[in-house]
Amino acid sequence: MSAIENQGRPVELGDVQGLVRFGYKHLTEACFLLLRVSDPAAARAWLAQAPVTSAIKTDRLPETALHVAFTSEGLRALEVAPDLCAEFSAEFVAGMTSDGARARRLGDVGANDPGGWKWGAGERVPHVAVLLYARAGRLAAWEQEIEAQCAAGFVRIERLSTSDTQLKEPFGFDDGISQPKVDWERARPVRDQDQLEYRNLTCLGEFLLGYPNEYGLYTPRPLLAPQRDPGGLLPRAEDAPDRADVGRNGCYLVLRQLQQDVQGFWRELDRQAGGDVDLRERLAAAMVGRKKDGEPLAVPSGESGGAATPRSKPNDFTYRDDPRGLRCPLGAHIRRTNPRNADLPPGGRGILSRLWRMLGFNAAALEQDLVASTRFHRLLRRGRKYGVDAAPARSSPGAETGIHFICLAANIKRQFEFVQSAWLVGSKFAGLTGESDPLLGHRLPDMGDFPTDGFSIPQADGPDRRLTGLPQFVTVLGGAYFFLPGISALRYLATTR
């Protein structure tokens, strides 16, 4: 059946791991267990019946949730057939720390070099991640129970603890505000047509394998002859009904431990602001693109892009009326990670205007043209902060704080790696020079030996205000690419050989 014939067909929510649909904000406690297989048979026995939480909504919110994801090394350690493993995407198969070129693209150089990571390189590549979420006060007992179940098959190489979801991220900003709206109803027309307006509603296939993506296509994934699934565990592929679909209802999960130097961040802003407290706050907001309370800079005070107040709907805006970055700098973190643009630079709806822009003749929009269509590069963020306590972030000197960054995507390369390398690490984003992401940049010179440690804040009445010599605020301490399978694929992978 074609993608169009499948439009509107219900999603098998009972087969999708709940993390794809829910952020579990009410489950304020969480920890991530990174495991290596010590006894494949025992590991498979646990995975075959692990109490994984599905994406079905229940009348009462769950008290706990559990999710399981594998690295490609993990699949091999579990003795999954090599030809099946090889059919996953190349970047998943190779792994996050596969080679120097990938490290350079991802900005994993200098202090971020995988050689210095706590986990994720060499013998410390995890095989399996078990993500545990619980209501306040419930995690410790739940974790003990799960660890006891896993003990026969795995050794734990790392336990990533997290902080309460209600707290701000360590630099002191509201987090977890903007997310793509996932098209769970499959209401988006399945065709690859230019989108002239930015829309937040994103095709399910951008996040879940086995469904059409923003191109109207099914992302490649392992598809098997039915004989390889004699128990009939796997769903059939929508686009190839004679094949068993190992990817369907699963997705890739990118996990990175990002340590934040909170003291260093505010010290530098104090220096840049010459001790002016108000200016310091404005500079910090310019770097993020939102004020600490989440209010987006792109929306003029008192307006909200159609909503009652900016606070009530702080995500309904674009940068269309701020092409020079006078309100929100072009290089601000949220503008880099989601430029909120359409497939063509802004312009009229008529056919001539459209043709003009398609051919790249709109010189005024050249900079927007340098930023590829956002809809092919969306990320579903599911990270949690760590090391933050209820006291204001600045009052805990010495404590290691940061974000266990998690994002979900159907295509690691086109989504996570593109955003990370072209938009965050890249020093040519939107025609800028001499700068990379103001929060995440590693500050080392780029390939052409140009500096990346600046940040420009355009001014209406003169040249840009330019910050230079920014130090590194965020250091990568670990990371890996995982596959978060559909629940039937999890059972299949645990029982097949």
Ligand code: HEM
């Ligand atoms: C320690 C590291 C990081 C910090 C402190 C940080 C902080 C923030 C903050 C404060 C926001 C605004 C609130 C929100 O919309 O949720 C935000 C948004 C966002 N961040 Fe980050 N972030 C970090 C790392 C990353 C990384 C590594 C990526 C991607 C590779 C990323 C992608 C995004 C995206 C996609 C948004 C939403 C943008 C939008 O739709 O407007 N962030 N981040």
